[in-house]
Amino acid sequence: MRGVAAFLTFLVAAGCGGPSPSIASADPTPSAAACSPTQPNGDSPPGEDPSPGFFGDGRLYTSALSTGGEILAQSAFVGADGSIGWKFPWWRAPGVGAAGDLRITGHETHTGAAIVASIPDGYGQRFQASGITFPSEGCYEITAQSGVARLTFVVRVLKVDAVPAS
Numbered sequence: 001m002r003g004v005a006a007f008l009t010f011l012v013a014a015g016c017g018g019p020s021p022s023i024a025s026a027d028p029t030p031s032a033a034a035c036s037p038t039q040p041n042g043d044s045p046p047g048e049d050p051s052p053g054f055f056g057d058g059r060l061y062t063s064a065l066s067t068g069g070e071i072l073a074q075s076a077f078v079g080a081d082g083s084i085g086w087k088f089p090w091w092r093a094p095g096v097g098a099a100g101d102l103r104i105t106g107h108e109t110h111t112g113a114a115i116v117a118s119i120p121d122g123y124g125q126r127f128q129a130s131g132i133t134f135p136s137e138g139c140y141e142i143t144a145q146s147g148v149a150r151l152t153f154v155v156r157v158l159k160v161d162a163v164p165a166s
Contacts, residue, residue, distance in 0.1 A: 039069050043061060046094060059149035061090065061091040061092075062091075062144070064087070064155075070157070071155055073086065082135075084133070090127070090146075092125060093149075094126070099124050100123075103119075104119065104143070107141060108139065108140055109140065111138065116133040117132050
């Protein structure tokens, strides 16, 4: 399973290559500006290499949070309707939940706008890939549940543009 973490790290790094991003709008939405995002706590899933980028509680884990607790979405991740799509990997500790029982809910903390989670079939008990679509920039509270285990965090979602080369 260490290969899964290495592959996901590669995907994140590949998607973040190139020039440093800048915030697309000079005035982020009020909900994005007034946000206290969750910071990764380095709680790594059993069997995975330790990493400060993991966030977990000993039962459920993800590695989709950046050091600042933000998602900085370049235009490739922004839909024609302005929504933002992002991949979230999840891990369950042994004995937590079952394959296919992961549920993800979430909402923007100021407007209540709901996220849409896509949780594909075909994964085992331990690892689960997912996609989350955020309707707009903002401050979102996300909760994942598998069996009786629940993991909740807050993430700031912003659109960014690549900085032109000097």
